[in-house]
Amino acid sequence: MKTNRFFSHIALYPLLLSGLVSCEHADTAAPTIVLSSPVNDAVVEAGEVLCIQVTFTDDVALSAYKINIHPNFNGHSHAPARQPERRLPAVVLTPQATGFEITLTSASQNDPLTGRECFRDIDIDIPEDATPGNYHLLVYCTDAAGNEAYIAQDLKILTR
Numbered sequence: 123m124k125t126n127r128f129f130s131h132i133a134l135y136p137l138l139l140s141g142l143v144s145c146e147h148a149d150t151a152a153p154t155i156v157l158s159s160p161v162n163d164a165v166v167e168a169g170e171v172l173c174i175q176v177t178f179t180d181d182v183a184l185s186a187y188k189i190n191i192h193p194n195f196n197g198h199s200h201a202p203a204r205q206p207e208r209r210l211p212a213v214v215l216t217p218q219a220t221g222f223e224i225t226l227t228s229a230s231q232n233d234p235l236t237g238r239e240c241f242r243d244i245d246i247d248i249p250e251d252a253t254p255g256n257y258h259l260l261v262y263c264t265d266a267a268g269n270e271a272y273i274a275q276d277l278k279i280l281t282r
Protein backbone atom coordinates (compact mmCIF):
# COMPACT_ATOMS: atom_id res chain seq x y z
CA MET A 123 0.00 0.00 0.00
CA LYS A 124 2.77 2.37 0.97
CA THR A 125 4.69 1.58 -2.21
CA ASN A 126 1.66 2.23 -4.40
CA ARG A 127 1.14 5.68 -2.89
CA PHE A 128 4.81 6.53 -3.42
CA PHE A 129 4.63 5.64 -7.09
CA SER A 130 1.37 7.50 -7.67
CA HIS A 131 3.01 10.68 -6.34
CA ILE A 132 6.00 10.23 -8.60
CA ALA A 133 3.67 9.77 -11.55
CA LEU A 134 2.03 13.15 -10.87
CA TYR A 135 5.21 15.23 -11.09
CA PRO A 136 5.57 15.21 -14.90
CA LEU A 137 1.92 16.28 -15.20
CA LEU A 138 2.41 19.18 -12.78
CA LEU A 139 5.59 20.26 -14.52
CA SER A 140 4.03 20.18 -17.98
CA GLY A 141 1.12 22.23 -16.59
CA LEU A 142 3.50 24.89 -15.32
CA VAL A 143 5.43 25.00 -18.58
CA SER A 144 2.32 25.34 -20.75
CA CYS A 145 1.13 28.28 -18.62
CA GLU A 146 4.29 30.17 -19.53
CA HIS A 147 3.75 29.77 -23.28
CA ALA A 148 2.96 33.08 -24.95
CA ASP A 149 -0.15 33.30 -27.11
CA THR A 150 1.24 33.84 -30.61
CA ALA A 151 -1.73 32.54 -32.63
CA ALA A 152 -3.97 35.16 -34.20
CA PRO A 153 -7.71 34.91 -33.63
CA THR A 154 -10.03 33.67 -36.37
CA ILE A 155 -12.87 35.64 -37.93
CA VAL A 156 -15.88 34.01 -39.58
CA LEU A 157 -18.24 36.40 -41.33
CA SER A 158 -21.68 34.86 -41.88
CA SER A 159 -23.18 38.12 -43.19
CA PRO A 160 -22.76 39.78 -45.60
CA VAL A 161 -21.45 37.36 -48.24
CA ASN A 162 -18.49 38.40 -50.36
CA ASP A 163 -19.54 40.67 -53.26
CA ALA A 164 -22.71 41.63 -51.41
CA VAL A 165 -24.79 44.46 -52.87
CA VAL A 166 -26.45 47.05 -50.65
CA GLU A 167 -28.47 50.13 -51.62
CA ALA A 168 -27.62 53.56 -50.26
CA GLY A 169 -29.99 54.31 -47.38
CA GLU A 170 -30.25 50.64 -46.42
CA VAL A 171 -28.90 48.88 -43.36
CA LEU A 172 -25.97 46.50 -43.79
CA CYS A 173 -26.25 43.61 -41.33
CA ILE A 174 -22.91 42.26 -40.15
CA GLN A 175 -22.88 38.90 -38.36
CA VAL A 176 -19.46 37.75 -37.28
CA THR A 177 -17.96 35.14 -34.96
CA PHE A 178 -14.54 35.73 -33.40
CA THR A 179 -12.60 32.88 -31.80
CA ASP A 180 -9.21 32.65 -30.10
CA ASP A 181 -7.33 29.83 -28.42
CA VAL A 182 -6.72 31.93 -25.28
CA ALA A 183 -8.66 35.19 -24.96
CA LEU A 184 -10.25 37.71 -27.33
CA SER A 185 -9.88 41.44 -26.84
CA ALA A 186 -11.26 43.76 -29.51
CA TYR A 187 -12.69 44.11 -33.01
CA LYS A 188 -12.71 46.79 -35.70
CA ILE A 189 -15.03 47.04 -38.68
CA ASN A 190 -14.23 49.36 -41.57
CA ILE A 191 -15.96 50.12 -44.85
CA HIS A 192 -14.01 52.21 -47.39
CA PRO A 193 -14.25 52.99 -51.11
CA ASN A 194 -12.41 50.82 -53.61
CA PHE A 195 -12.75 53.18 -56.58
CA ASN A 196 -9.08 52.61 -57.51
CA GLY A 197 -9.29 48.82 -57.62
CA HIS A 198 -6.78 48.18 -54.83
CA SER A 199 -6.52 44.84 -53.05
CA HIS A 200 -5.68 43.71 -49.56
CA ALA A 201 -2.97 41.17 -48.86
CA PRO A 202 -3.87 38.06 -46.89
CA ALA A 203 -4.13 38.57 -43.16
CA ARG A 204 -0.95 39.18 -41.15
CA GLN A 205 1.00 40.56 -44.11
CA PRO A 206 1.64 44.21 -44.90
CA GLU A 207 -1.13 45.81 -46.90
CA ARG A 208 -0.38 46.13 -50.61
CA ARG A 209 -2.04 48.76 -52.73
CA LEU A 210 -2.12 48.82 -56.49
CA PRO A 211 -1.35 52.13 -58.25
CA ALA A 212 -4.37 54.36 -57.97
CA VAL A 213 -6.53 54.66 -61.07
CA VAL A 214 -8.68 57.71 -60.53
CA LEU A 215 -12.02 57.20 -62.27
CA THR A 216 -13.93 60.12 -60.85
CA PRO A 217 -11.68 62.72 -59.20
CA GLN A 218 -14.44 64.19 -57.05
CA ALA A 219 -15.70 60.87 -55.73
CA THR A 220 -14.51 60.50 -52.16
CA GLY A 221 -16.99 57.83 -51.20
CA PHE A 222 -18.42 56.76 -47.90
CA GLU A 223 -16.19 55.48 -45.11
CA ILE A 224 -17.00 54.27 -41.63
CA THR A 225 -15.04 52.64 -38.80
CA LEU A 226 -16.56 50.98 -35.76
CA THR A 227 -14.37 49.64 -32.94
CA SER A 228 -14.90 47.80 -29.68
CA ALA A 229 -13.93 51.06 -27.98
CA SER A 230 -16.33 53.27 -29.96
CA GLN A 231 -19.13 50.74 -29.40
CA ASN A 232 -18.18 50.21 -25.73
CA ASP A 233 -18.21 46.52 -26.61
CA PRO A 234 -15.00 44.65 -25.68
CA LEU A 235 -14.59 40.99 -26.66
CA THR A 236 -14.08 38.52 -23.84
CA GLY A 237 -13.51 34.78 -23.59
CA ARG A 238 -12.63 32.51 -26.48
CA GLU A 239 -15.66 32.95 -28.70
CA CYS A 240 -17.85 35.98 -29.35
CA PHE A 241 -20.68 36.51 -31.81
CA ARG A 242 -21.64 40.00 -32.87
CA ASP A 243 -24.63 41.22 -34.86
CA ILE A 244 -23.95 44.81 -35.90
CA ASP A 245 -26.09 47.00 -38.16
CA ILE A 246 -24.40 49.72 -40.20
CA ASP A 247 -26.51 52.45 -41.78
CA ILE A 248 -25.37 53.16 -45.33
CA PRO A 249 -26.10 56.88 -45.87
CA GLU A 250 -28.54 57.82 -48.60
CA ASP A 251 -25.90 60.10 -50.16
CA ALA A 252 -23.17 57.42 -50.18
CA THR A 253 -21.33 57.52 -53.50
CA PRO A 254 -22.28 54.35 -55.40
CA GLY A 255 -19.47 52.01 -56.43
CA ASN A 256 -17.13 49.31 -55.22
CA TYR A 257 -16.23 49.20 -51.56
CA HIS A 258 -14.26 47.01 -49.18
CA LEU A 259 -15.52 45.64 -45.91
CA LEU A 260 -12.70 44.90 -43.45
CA VAL A 261 -13.13 43.12 -40.15
CA TYR A 262 -10.22 43.04 -37.71
CA CYS A 263 -9.83 41.16 -34.45
CA THR A 264 -7.13 41.28 -31.78
CA ASP A 265 -6.62 38.86 -28.92
CA ALA A 266 -5.50 39.71 -25.39
CA ALA A 267 -1.85 39.08 -26.36
CA GLY A 268 -2.08 41.62 -29.22
CA ASN A 269 -2.18 39.21 -32.17
CA GLU A 270 -4.27 40.66 -34.98
CA ALA A 271 -6.17 39.04 -37.83
CA TYR A 272 -8.34 40.62 -40.49
CA ILE A 273 -10.49 39.66 -43.43
CA ALA A 274 -11.39 41.77 -46.45
CA GLN A 275 -14.47 41.42 -48.63
CA ASP A 276 -15.87 43.23 -51.64
CA LEU A 277 -19.05 45.20 -51.20
CA LYS A 278 -21.04 47.14 -53.77
CA ILE A 279 -23.15 50.16 -52.92
CA LEU A 280 -25.87 51.09 -55.40
CA THR A 281 -27.99 54.20 -55.64
CA ARG A 282 -31.58 53.77 -54.66
Ligand SMILES: [Zn+2]
Pocket residue numbers: 192193194198199200258
Ligand atom coordinates in the same frame (compact mmCIF):
# COMPACT_ATOMS: atom_id res chain seq x y z
ZN1 LIG B 1 -9.60 48.35 -49.54
